[in-house]
Amino acid sequence: DIQMTQSPSSLSASVGDRVTITCRASQYIVTYLNWYQQKPGKAPKLLIYEASSLQTGVPSRFSGSGSGTDFTLTISSLQPEDFATYFCQQSYDTPVTFGGGTNVKIK
Amino acid sequence: QVQLQESGPGLVKPSQTLSLTCTVSGGSISSGSYYWSWIRQPAGKGLEWIGRIYTRGNAKYNPSLKSRVTISVDTSKNQFSLKLTSVTAADTALYFCARASIATAGNSWFDSWGQGILVTVSS
Numbered sequence: 001d002i003q004m005t006q007s008p009s010s011l012s013a014s015v016g017d018r019v020t021i022t023c024r025a026s027q028y029i030v031t032y033l034n035w036y037q038q039k040p041g042k043a044p045k046l047l048i049y050e051a052s053s054l055q056t057g058v059p060s061r062f063s064g065s066g067s068g069t070d071f072t073l074t075i076s077s078l079q080p081e082d083f084a085t086y087f088c089q090q091s092y093d094t095p096v097t098f099g100g101g102t103n104v105k106i107k
Numbered sequence: 108q109v110q111l112q113e114s115g116p117g118l119v120k121p122s123q124t125l126s127l128t129c130t131v132s133g134g135s136i137s138s139g140s141y142y143w144s145w146i147r148q149p150a151g152k153g154l155e156w157i158g159r160i161y162t163r164g165n166a167k168y169n170p171s172l173k174s175r176v177t178i179s180v181d182t183s184k185n186q187f188s189l190k191l192t193s194v195t196a197a198d199t200a201l202y203f204c205a206r207a208s209i210a211t212a213g214n215s216w217f218d219s220w221g222q223g224i225l226v227t228v229s230s
Contacts, residue, residue: 001170032214043203043220044154050214087154091207091215095169096144096156 129204
């Protein structure tokens with residue numbers, strides 16, 4: 001299985017901060033990497049697909065980059081509604097696997 | 108706008124079979140290039156892919172569950188289903204059904220999700 005390692009596992013930030021979350025794959029996955037946001041008790045919501053493509057309706061403060069094994073999700077200016085858990089996911093091979101998540105908390 | 112809705116028992120006894128159905132509305136389960144998937148999440152933990160089915164092909168399962176899982180599709184009802192046999196407390200989780208869009212190159216992403224259904228395994 002391809003292991004997805006996210007860092008940090010949690011972070012505290014303030015409204016307006018720039019936030020960066022990283023995801024590392026245990027093997028080469030081209031750009032077959034997606035990012036999701038999940039709030040407690042809710043289903044994940046797709047933010048970024050194919051490493052850097054913004055899903056329709058997602059604010060432009062979210063962006064993704066990377067290829068190969070190292071990827072980044074950036075929130076340029078954190079908003080109150082962005083406090084949530086973020087997951088990366090690879091679709092290069094089955095089983096599909098997810099990162100362990102990054103919990104973005106209010107400082 | 109496609110919508111997915113899980114249904115099934117919220118409580119299953121150990122050693123029995125967990126059966127869930129996902130009803131798709133707002134679009135045909137047979138149209139387009141999509142995988143129809145099941146994903147679960149134990150309380151306070153991460154996401155685990157259970158498996159998927161493609162209406163024009165075979166199902167694929169997570170090897171960690173493969174011997175116990177069956178995913179099937181009923182195109183006449185616009186539904187797909189999950190069966191997980193011989194359940195234990197470790198199978199207690201929030202179960203999601205999801206649609207994955209498939210790109211030309213073969214990569215995919217989960218762009219529509221059900222709200223999730225909590226299944227508890229307990230006697």
